[in-house]
Amino acid sequence: MSSHAAAGAIDHHHDPTTSTGIPHKKLLWWAFLASDCMFFGTLISTHLVYRINPPPGNHSPTQVFNIELTSFSTFILLMSSLLMALAVNAIQRGNIRSTRTMLLGTVVFGAIFLGCQVYEFEHFVHAQKMTISNSLFGSTFYTLTGTHGTHVAVGVLLLGLIYIRSFKPASGFTGGEMLKTFAHLLVFCVFAGVFFIEIVPGGIQLVLESVPLATFFAQNAKWLGLFAASCVGLWWFARSSARELDFGERNAIDVEAIGLYWHFVDIVWIIIFTAVYLLEYI
Amino acid sequence: MSSPSHSPAAAGHHEPSKFHTFVGLAMILSVITGVEIVLVYLPLAKWFVVSSLVILSAVKFLCVIFIFMHLKWDKLFCTVLFFIGLVLAGGTMWALLKLFGAEAGKPLSATPLGLLLF
Numbered sequence: 001m002s003s004h005a006a007a008g009a010i011d012h013h014h015d016p017t018t019s020t021g022i023p024h025k026k027l028l029w030w031a032f033l034a035s036d037c038m039f040f041g042t043l044i045s046t047h048l049v050y051r052i053n054p055p056p057g058n059h060s061p062t063q064v065f066n067i068e069l070t071s072f073s074t075f076i077l078l079m080s081s082l083l084m085a086l087a088v089n090a091i092q093r094g095n096i097r098s099t100r101t102m103l104l105g106t107v108v109f110g111a112i113f114l115g116c117q118v119y120e121f122e123h124f125v126h127a128q129k130m131t132i133s134n135s136l137f138g139s140t141f142y143t144l145t146g147t148h149g150t151h152v153a154v155g156v157l158l159l160g161l162i163y164i165r166s167f168k169p170a171s172g173f174t175g176g177e178m179l180k181t182f183a184h185l186l187v188f189c190v191f192a193g194v195f196f197i198e199i200v201p202g203g204i205q206l207v208l209e210s211v212p213l214a215t216f217f218a219q220n221a222k223w224l225g226l227f228a229a230s231c232v233g234l235w236w237f238a239r240s241s242a243r244e245l246d247f248g249e250r251n252a253i254d255v256e257a258i259g260l261y262w263h264f265v266d267i268v269w270i271i272i273f274t275a276v277y278l279l280e281y282i
Numbered sequence: 283m284s285s286p287s288h289s290p291a292a293a294g295h296h297e298p299s300k301f302h303t304f305v306g307l308a309m310i311l312s313v314i315t316g317v318e319i320v321l322v323y324l325p326l327a328k329w330f331v332v333s334s335l336v337i338l339s340a341v342k343f344l345c346v347i348f349i350f351m352h353l354k355w356d357k358l359f360c361t362v363l364f365f366i367g368l369v370l371a372g373g374t375m376w377a378l379l380k381l382f383g384a385e386a387g388k389p390l391s392a393t394p395l396g397l398l399l400f
Contacts, residue, residue, distance in 0.1 A: 013352065013355045013356050013357070014357065020357070020359055021357055021359075022356070022357050022359060022360060026356070026360065027359075027360070027363070030360045030363045030364050031363060033364060033367070034363055034364050034366055034367025034368070035367055036367075037364075037367040037368050037370070037371040038367055038370050038371045038374065040371070041370075041371025041372065041374050041375050042371075042374060042378075044375065045374060045375045045378040045379065046378075048375075048378075048379060049378055049379065049382040052379070052382060052383050053382065053388050067319070071315070071319050074315055075312060075315060078308065078311050078312060078315065079308065079312075081308070081346065081350055082304055082305065082307075082308035082350075084350070085300075085304045085349075085350045086301065086304055088352075089299060089300050089301060089304065093299060256352070259350075259351075260351055263346055263347070263350045263351045264351075266346060266350075267342075267343050267346050267347060270339055270342045270343055270346070271339060271343070273315075273318075273339075274318065274335050274336070274338075274339040278318060278319070278322050278335055279332070279335065281322040281323070282322055282328055282331050282332065
C-alpha cells in the first residue's frame with residue numbers, strides 16, 4: 001500500500017501492485033475465514049446431530065437457557081459490528097481520533113458479550129448443574145459456544161493491539177517508548193479482562209438475581225478499583241501520546257483485516273443464536 | 283503522519299463515508315433479530331417458523347458479509363474465496379444432518395445397549 005500513499009490517493013479495495021488486484025493481507029484473511037467456516041460448520045453440525053437424536057439424561061435446553069440474556073448479548077454483538085465498521089470507515093478517511101474511539105467501543109461491546117457468556121456458563125454449571133461432562137448436550141454446547149467465545153476473546157486482543165499500534169510515534173521506538181507500549185498493552189489487558197470476567201457478570205447478577213447494590217459493591221470493590229485504575233491508565237496513555245504518529249490512512253488495511261475477523265465472529269453468532277437457541281423454543 | 287494532517291477536512295481524496303449505510307444496516311439487523319425472537323413465541327405452524335428463521339438468519343448473514351465486510355465493494359475473487367469455504371461447510375452440515383437424521387442413522391441410545399453407552 002505504500003506506493004498508493006506516495007501517489008496521494010489510496011484505493012482501499014484494490015491494489016494494482018499484486019497479481020490478484022487484492023491487498024495480500026486482505027486475501028490472507030479471507031482465506032483464513034473460509035477455513036474457519038468449515039471449522040464452525042462441523043461444530044454446529046455436531047451439536048445439531050445430537051439434538052436430533054438426544055440420548056437419555058440430557059438437560060432440557062429451554063429450562064437451562066435464559067433467552068432474554070442471550071438476545072441482549074446478540075444485540076450487543078451486532079452493535080459491536082457497527083462500531084467496527086465505523087472504525088474502518090474512519091481510518092479510511094484518515095480520522096485517527098474517531099478510529100480509536102470506535103475501536104475502544106468495539107472492545108467494550110465485545111467484553112460485554114464475553115461477560116454475558118461468563119455469567120451464562122457460571123449459571124449453567126452452578127445453578128442448572130450442566131457441566132461439559134455430565135451430558136452430551138452440555139459437551140456439544142460448551143464446545144461450540146466456548147470456541148466462539150475464544151474467537152471473540154482473540155478478537156478483543158487483536159483490537160487492543162491495533163488500538164495501541166495507533167499510538168506508535170513517527171520517530172520509531174526508543175527503549176523508553178517500547179517499555180511504555182508494553183505498559184499500555186498491560187493496562188489494556190487489565191481493563192478488558194477485569195471488565196468481562198468480573199464487572200459484567202457481577203452487573204448481570206445485580207439485574208437478574210436482584211442482588212442489592214451494596215452487596216455488589218462490597219463483593220467487587222477491588223475489581224471496581226482495578227477497573228477504574230485501568231481506565232485512568234488508558235486515558236493517561238492517550239493524553240501522553242506523541243504528536244507525530246506512524247499511523248494513518250495507509251494503515252486502513254490493518255484495521256480492515258481485524259474488522260473482517262470481528263464481523264466473521266458476528267456472523268457465526270447469527271447462526272448459533274438461531275440454530276442453538278431459538279430453534280429450541282419452537 | 284500525524285493525526286492533524288489526516289483530518290477528513292484536510293484531504294479531499296478520501297472515499298465517500300458509509301456512515302449512514304452502516305447505521306441503517308445496524309438498525310435493520312436489530313429489527314430482524316427482534317422479529318426472530320417474537321416469531322418463536324407466536325402460535326404459528328412449525329414449518330413456517332423454521333423457514334422464516336432460516337431466511338431471516340441468511341438475510342442477516344449476507345447483509346453483514348456484503349456491507350459490513352465490504353464484499354460489495356471488493357473484488358469478486360474475495361467473494362468466491364469465502365463462498366468456497368461457506369459451501370463446503372454448508373455441504374458438510376447438510377450431509378451430516380441427512381445421515382444422522384435418517385431412520386437407520388439413529389443412535390442406539392433408546393435401547394439398553396445405548397443406555398450403557400451413554
